[in-house]
Amino acid sequence: MKNKFLLFDFDGVIVDSFAPAFEVNKKMCPVMTEDDYKRRFEGNINNWIEAEIKHDKRCRHDLDFFTEYIPKMKGIVPFEEMSEIVRDLAKSYNLIIISSTLTLLIDELLKRNNLSEYFIEIMGNDVHTSKVEKIKMVFSKYNIGSEDCVFITDTLGDIREASDSGVGAIAVSWGFNFTE
Numbered sequence: 001m002k003n004k005f006l007l008f009d010f011d012g013v014i015v016d017s018f019a020p021a022f023e024v025n026k027k028m029c030p031v032m033t034e035d036d037y038k039r040r041f042e043g044n045i046n047n048w049i050e051a052e053i054k055h056d057k058r059c060r061h062d063l064d065f066f067t068e069y070i071p072k073m074k075g076i077v078p079f080e081e082m083s084e085i086v087r088d089l090a091k092s093y094n095l096i097i098i099s100s101t102l103t104l105l106i107d108e109l110l111k112r113n114n115l116s117e118y119f120i121e122i123m124g125n126d127v128h129t130s131k132v133e134k135i136k137m138v139f140s141k142y143n144i145g146s147e148d149c150v151f152i153t154d155t156l157g158d159i160r161e162a163s164d165s166g167v168g169a170i171a172v173s174w175g176f177n178f179t180e
Contacts, residue, residue, distance in 0.1 A: 005138065005149045006089060007167070008119075010099035010106050012154035012175025014082050017101075020072035027068060029059040041155035041176050070105055078113055079174065090118035094142070097122045098134045098151070131161040 011017040022037050103124030110116035123134040146166030154175025162169040
């Protein structure tokens, strides 16, 4: 078995899902701006503070994010060159996805784009909402430590969760937080 593990965030790193995710959030809360939405990723997206947005009567608290989001992901494909990068990295590293998207949706997208065979595991929001906890699960399951892993991400929140786990992080220059 390969010794080193690369932990990938999915949205914003492997696929460009910012537009559909923001569109759903805008549908749920029309007063939200792109900057408001991006700020949610400065920590764990599941723990963002609702009070930061000034809601009005147009906000739809009855909508479920994933119910609205899943249909919008049907045509999403990996960023250009990511398929090749994933295939190359899988030759030398164990690849795992640790994401806030649902595992089944990630798996379907990977299968549709012939990438599922390169990842030994997918840990979505349905596994746990904390990436710190999912990283601990990886340590336990594969009998490894933080020195054996690097987390590849596009958000400050993920960098913080990697740091809380003792795992180094690599931030890509595209995606949700690190774009102009």
